[in-house]
Amino acid sequence: MLSLVFLGTSSAKPTATRNTSSLALNLEKEWWLFDCGEGTQHQLQKSKGLALSKMSKIFITHMHADHMFGLIPLMASTFNGMGGQTEEGADTRVEEAQSTEPFEIYGPFGLREYIRKSLLLTYTQLGRMYTVHELHPGPIPSDRNEGQMHPCEVMGRDISIENGAWKAIHKDALYQVDASPILHSVFSLGFVITEAPTVGTIDKKSYEPALNRNKAQLAAQGVKNPMSLLGKLQKNEKITLPDGTVLEPPGLREGRKVVILGDTHDPSAIAPLSHGATVLVHEATNAYLPESDSAAQSMTREEHQEWTMSRGHSTPEMAGAFAASIGANALVMNHFSARYRADDPVMDDIKALAEQKIPGKVVICSKDLMTIEITKNNVVRVKEETK
Structure with missing residues (x-):
């Protein structure tokens, strides 16, 4: 069984019913984290079946605050971080960490420097080594200066794009992870996780x-x-x-395919990697609901979509249309505007907007701490919602 656990489904900021962006892909023996907004480790404490000891990789889609401000606190907690020491124990701690296998983090260029400087400036030591693999959309600068390395850091790979994608950034006997740039207001990534045939x-x-x-x-x-x-x-x-x-x-039997997108107003570049997706996770930040949303009352539907796209985001109809274009078996929407409470009946209207574009398929509006199962027979269903 594969499952997706949505830890945060809000855009921009946390709300009373939603945390900022983060989700986990649970592979049973291990799990991977995608994005890590503020408060993610609190959500993990509330979730079921996501022990920090089994978290084995982190993937960051882009460098916006609502997708990564929880990363350093989570690293400190997971890897037994602590403040600096003046006694000899500090050197001993680093030596102990250097005997461990590095934890892998993947993301856009700039992520390595952000983590490095955040740890150094807060005097945070770790009990485990880590490494950051950066995905670059163009030539990798030879003269860049990322500053002093953290003592618990192993230098990661700089991965150049080839033919519009980064293929097999991770591959093991069971899963391959590919990535592609998608359009947003800043450099943003989508990840495709493909299971080996079983x-x-x-x-x-x-x-x-x-x-x-x-x-x-x-x-x-x-x-x-x-x-x-x-x-x-x-x-x-x-x-x-x-x-x-x-x-x-x-x-x-062909393996399952999970597509997880960062924020985007046009994910078409990742379509070649995404065809036949078992599940597509796609943002739906703004919905045209003039009856219940004052922000949409002064616009036509077309104007509302243009306004949404001008901010780098998508509507439910756009998410549904992309899901249909890649032949996805199921669409799960996330990254909702703070205007939409998770417990508001308006979420049914948002779901209906997407369903118009992908009739007959599973469409789900995610909530925080919702678990979605993906069976080996490609059945996608909501398993539970932790209260």
């Missing part, structure tokens, strides 16, 4: 006749429970039985 569902009953037919011979070979051999099929391995029967695995 073995399809095993129909145990279809294998039972052949296994039962060979039960005695398998027992003689030390296999007391013939059904235990199905574990090999789950690893995509064939099974040859004593009578020569070959049991084939059910074949590979």
Whole structure:
């Protein structure tokens, strides 16, 4: 099971019902954080199943305050940060940290310097090493001066864009992360997390006749429970039985794809990487609701969209249209204006605006501490909302 946990769904500032931007992608054995607005660690304390010890990566979409002002406090808490020491223990602490594997942080150029100087200027020491990998939209300056490195920092990669994207900025046996620039008022990123193909569902009953037919011979070979051999099929391995029967695995199933966008008024550059997304997370900062929103009453729908885009943001209709264009199975909207309380019935109207553009698909307006499950069969559903 994959799941998305929305820790903050407000734009610009926290409200009584929403925190600033942050969400977690829970991979069960570990989880990754995307953006880290002010107050994120408080939200983590309220969430279920997101132990800080299992957080293994952080991805930052852009350098606006509402997406990253919680990063330094979270790092200090997670990595046992503390103030400077005047005694010899300070050097010992750094030596202990240097024996650890560096924690990886990914984001736009400038992120490394921000973290470095924030830690240094606040005299924050860490109990673990960290590294920052920066994504650059153009040539990497050879003469830039990022200042003194933090003693717990390992120099990260400077990753240049190629053919309009950053491919495989992280890749392991299960997941690959790609990124692309999307248009906003500042340099902003979208991330695409693609699961490796997995073995399809095993129909145990279809294998039972052949296994039962060979039960005695398998027992003689030390296999007391013939059904235990199905574990090999789950690893995509064939099974040859004593009578020569070959049991084939059910074949590979395409992995799930999660697309998480930063703020944007035009994400079209990431479309080639996003096609067939299982879930698209797309901002919907402003909605045209003249009946209930005084800010929209003096505008036409077209003027309202132009006004929203001029601030680098999107409407629910824009989110729905992009979801439809990439063939997304589900759309989850976030980053709502402070005008829209999470518990306001107007959120149903916002959902309806997006549904007009992507009929028949799952559309969800996220709330803080909402968990959305993504099953292996590409079913997307709200699991729970922590109160």
